[in-house]
Amino acid sequence: MDRRFDQLERVPEGPRGEPALAYADRGPRVAEAVVLLHSLGTDHRLWAPQLEPLSAEHRVLVPDSRGHGASGWPRTNGSAATTIDDWTADLARLLDHAGVERAVLVGVSMGGVQALAFALRHPTRTTGLVLADTFAELDADLAATKIGGMSDGARSLGMPAYADGYVAETFTTEPPVAGAADVRDAIAGMSVDAYAASVRACFGVTLGARLGEIDAPTLVLWGDRDKKTPRPLAERLAADVPGAVLREVPDAGHLSNLENPAAFTAAVHEHLAEVMPRRADH
Incomplete structure (x- = not known):
């Protein structure tokens, strides 16, 4: 485990079988926070480059989504479905457990989908959004x-071999950047049922028609080498979310926070400075 994440907190199981959720909690214990939401198949370790810089000034929560990392899976049969509503409810449970009233949500890929859904369901708890390498809706055939x-590939190859292929096709440098091994390890360690259910929830999302309802200040980030989420998807977010701003992360692929952490973190810092009050002791 990355020593920056040597202590994880835990949201207990819910009364209706909702899974326990693991999360890191760093920075000052205040009621407004930054929540970092990881991509499909990864876990909290995706955010290792951002944890210390952001928690120096802000409270930072870094959860594992259900079925990912150290978080649990619903106490039903192994093929239990996951929905966008489940993700939204999980995030609300996390904030309640941590005593956080409002948050800026920073999401990469699947995490961006989760952030969008939460902002639509809980606008008064959403201080701002950073949506990186993500989308609101795909063409139905593409979805x-x-x-x-992806589901068939994971089942036929098994998660370890599938993880090897994901790393090979996702990272744009050779050798892959620091953090690629953690990405591979997280995906390899997932159950195929949890992965397939998360794939269905992520790529089946249909939030495009509701983007105009978002009133949280929004920054859209896109890695300029991202082949998994083409630029037009980021452009749609920036065009349809009122007041949203699109910025490219140079020399970065789909996981732009790992491939160019300096540029990514600087952009997030700038957005936070605009939307979150600074503490008097900083």
Whole structure:
């Protein structure tokens, strides 16, 4: 485990079988926080480059999504479905457990989908958004292709071999950047059922028509080498979310926070300075 994450907190299981959720909690214990939401198949370790810089000034929560990392999976049969509503409810449970009233949500890929959904369901608890390498909705045929291809690939190859392929096709440098091994380890350690259910929830999302309802200040980030989430998807977010700003993260692929952490973190810092009150002791 990355020593920056040597202590994880835990949201207990819910009364209706909701899974326990693991999360890191760093920085000053205040009621407004930054929540870092990881991508599909990864876990809290995705955010290792951002944890210390952001928690120097802000409270930072870094959860593992259900079925990922150290978080649990619903106490039903192994093929239990996951929905966008489940993710939204999990995030609300996390904030309640941590005593956080409002948060800026920073999400990469699947984490961006989760952030969008939460902002629509809980606008008064959303201080701002950073949506990186993500989307609100895919063409129906493309979504079906991704869901089928990724789920079938994981089942046929097994998660360790599938993780090897993901790392090879996602990172744009050779050798891959620091953090790639953690990405591979997280994906390899997932259950195939949890992964397939998360794939369906992520790529089946249909939030495009509701982007105009978002009133949280929004920064859209896109890695300029990202082949998994083409630029037009980021442009749609920036065009349809009122007041949103699009910035490219140079020399970075789909996981832009890992491939160019300096540029990514600087952009997030700037956005936080605009939307979050600074503490008097900083």
